[in-house]
Amino acid sequence: MSIVDASAAGRAPAWRAPWHWPWPLPAAAAWLAAWALFAAARPLAGPGAAALLACAAGALIAWRQPRRWRRAIVGLGFPASALASGAAASWPAWVWLLPLALFVLAYPLRGWRDAPLFPTPAGALDALAAQIALPAGARVLDAGCGIGDGMVALRRAWPHSRIEGVELSPALAWLARRRCRWADVQRGDMWTRSWQGAALVYVFQRPESMARAWDKARAELAPGAWLVSLGFEVPGQAPTLVLAADGVRTLYAWRMQPRQQGCRSDIPQQGCRSDLPQQDCRSVSPQQGFRPDARRHGGRAGSTPVARRR
Ligand SMILES: C[S@@+](CC[C@H](N)C(=O)[O-])C[C@H]1O[C@@H](n2cnc3c(N)ncnc32)[C@H](O)[C@@H]1O
Numbered sequence: 001m002s003i004v005d006a007s008a009a010g011r012a013p014a015w016r017a018p019w020h021w022p023w024p025l026p027a028a029a030a031w032l033a034a035w036a037l038f039a040a041a042r043p044l045a046g047p048g049a050a051a052l053l054a055c056a057a058g059a060l061i062a063w064r065q066p067r068r069w070r071r072a073i074v075g076l077g078f079p080a081s082a083l084a085s086g087a088a089a090s091w092p093a094w095v096w097l098l099p100l101a102l103f104v105l106a107y108p109l110r111g112w113r114d115a116p117l118f119p120t121p122a123g124a125l126d127a128l129a130a131q132i133a134l135p136a137g138a139r140v141l142d143a144g145c146g147i148g149d150g151m152v153a154l155r156r157a158w159p160h161s162r163i164e165g166v167e168l169s170p171a172l173a174w175l176a177r178r179r180c181r182w183a184d185v186q187r188g189d190m191w192t193r194s195w196q197g198a199a200l201v202y203v204f205q206r207p208e209s210m211a212r213a214w215d216k217a218r219a220e221l222a223p224g225a226w227l228v229s230l231g232f233e234v235p236g237q238a239p240t241l242v243l244a245a246d247g248v249r250t251l252y253a254w255r256m257q258p259r260q261q262g263c264r265s266d267i268p269q270q271g272c273r274s275d276l277p278q279q280d281c282r283s284v285s286p287q288q289g290f291r292p293d294a295r296r297h298g299g300r301a302g303s304t305p306v307a308r309r310r
Contacts, residue, residue, distance in 0.1 A: 019064030034078035119149030129157035136160035138199035143190035148176035
């Protein structure tokens, strides 16, 4: 195991930051750094501020770890060992409120109705890119973009598209903006923000959010645009595409079909239920007379779905 990159013969080995070191060195480095900082800062700043500084150092190294369990081990090492050793007894009580404050900052209570942060795995959308061709510059929206992993996967799938994100949590939106400088990230509510003009809207939410996402997609997306969901189906709506995502989850994609023209109250047309108001009419389900046409999927010619196409 080497913490320097000496692979290039004849060149001076390059220093690599601790988060790039082979596992478990980042954990050991984070814990040592945190304790060293705590010991150095305590006489100057007092135990509370010194503990915060030490936690922040651990969090910085944890943040750069590639897996969630590694982040947890790295970031929680200092506070857990301080608790176990009894050193935490000298910390003022308010220090323990900080994680709670950070949690509430990251997850405004309103966001709890939909999904909390759970990032899209890198490459989870690759199979979809082989099925859906988007023109260069097409607008692609990650509705509830968290810290940007979904946008990274979307960009990898459609590198020439314009990636946008909307996120309820100010802290997560700020982080997403910093991570994905090439994307247009807005802080806001994905249900009130318009989806109009998007060629594809990506959601990774909860099963309970899917009916609402469907209604919004039907109301606001143009015919031919896509609603894509990682992990969760829309109840009662047959997907246009069903693909394996990352070996664990499934990807579902619905291509928006032309709205039933009779929905426009000024143009009476065949097939629209006259008993429904306009907005209800736009979300008429397949069972109510509208069937997605499996042959008009808009996929790339000759491509084969990993799982199935309906
Ligand atoms: C499962 S995470 C997915 C994050 C990101 N899309 C990804 O795939 O990596 C769901 C995200 O949706 C956000 N969220 C929940 N409700 C929201 C809302 N009404 N408007 C905007 N974002 C919301 C949460 O804060 C969380 O970051």
